[in-house]
Amino acid sequence: MTSSLSHRSGAQARAPWLTLQRRDAIEGWLFVSPTLLGFLIFFLGPLIAIFIYAMSDWNFLSGEATFVGLTNFEDALLENPDFWHVLRNSAVFALGLVPLNVALALFLAVALSRPFRGVIIFRTIFFAPVITSAIAWAIVWKFMLQGEGGPINQMLALIGITGPNWLREPNWAMAAVIVTRVIKMVGLNMILYIAALQAIPRDYDEAAGLEGASRWQIFRLITWPLLGPTTLVIVVLTTIGSFKVFDHIYQMTGGGPENGTLVLAFYIYQQGFQFFDIGYASALAIIMFVIVTILTLIQVSLRRKDDA
Template sequence: MLGFLVVVLIPLVAVLLLSFTDSNLLAQDVQPVGLDNYQTMATEDPAFWRAVVTTGIFAIGLVVINVALSLFLALVLHRKLRGAQLFLALAFLPVVTSQAAWAIVWRFLLQGEGGTINSLLSAVSIIGPNWLFEAKPALAAVIVVAALKTVGLKAVIFLAALRNIPKEAIEAARLDGAGEWQMYRRVILPLLAPTTLVVVIITFIGSFQVFDYILLMTNGGPSHATTVLAFAIYQQGFELMRTGYASALAVVLFAITLALVAVQWWARKKWVHSE
């Protein structure tokens, strides 16, 4: 309780109170402004709404790619093919690599001219874009890089859940004549639903907190195409020194994340068939 109070609750209350002020980090000047920061955000700051849309696209893309790849990898490894354990260890290596190192390596790989990715594409007569300096490729590249980082970890979670599926359910389905596709669709995936829900929520929350990939790979560009809400908070608070407005952005981000996670948790009974 003491740790929660000091590390979580007091900072949350402090950020909430700071969001109702016009404060400058350098001048140490704090002036109460009521709801002005929120009004500015909603009606006078088009960059806020652009960041909200970018954050939504990033979150959806990250969840879909990360969860799909993790589940596919777990299903393949569950078949106990030769070398599966070695492949799982290799897939887990990015998890134990620092995010900063992972982002910097991919920044070099995705360089427009001379980058490894474009060199491989040119070998098959494909001209790759300037990945990190064009709006759509930049956002897509950051999403994929962030998704690949934790595929190994989520695959281990799915693999553990697969190994806990009752063998009786599999045997009963086979006796009823279920084919391979029906086995996965009607038995395995429904039994994995609770684990999938947890993985989706964890990935979703993480997608709203992304910062280092944006800072190290694109710095929010090009033309703010990769500026998500978390990076906008950093810019307002530590580049423009508008800590009051940055706190208001943080409160909004917290509220959006909490609301969407609550909706996912409320809707779990519609697709989670095993508790």
């Protein structure tokens, strides 16, 4: 035994197995293993499961499941007109919410990035809705937006405007859920923008000012390009968030009126947890995943083009 060991170690130039590199690697794996384990169990596992579910017709109650291949995807993309209606609603929601949210967040951040008396109070006021319960928020707005006797319409009546029945008319309902969602979430993007603005050295502004640049020129030619990476993150996160919106719709409109606010995440919930059609719901979830991934890649590539 001893001789064979010494023979082997001799043959391998006496390199110990546990090299510094290996030890580092093992340590590294040990450090990331809890996260990795969590990722495998709570993310990758369900992700794989969802692909399997999507290719089955699974009656949730009886427990009977049959393999149906890509039928659920075909149903959604080719046969079910509801799906395209829902996708259109999600697109309208995202197109309404993302620019409004980003523009308002930027405006607030510019206004509140410089120190002045009471700035913390203003920041807190705009950030508070972010940490408010989404359900409570939606309930309050549902009350505010009542058709008859709602506080918003009462205020409009004071200036001679007859407000619409906000949550009962499809177009107004979509506008109402977008705006109330923006007010709820804009504080988060505002904070990200404030952090980014504060990281821009003041020297740039001062130098441009000395060169005679106007405040608008400074913002357009210096500040805005430097905010690019932050804007990308904000746009990507807000877009993903807008496609995933559920609680807000669930409480404020339930997808109505006339399916006018039935968005993809709510539709997936309806198919999976109200109709118990887990196969179809899983296929929809995968389609949503693909859509969000494509949108993210487009945004990243546009950003790269800008940088180039």
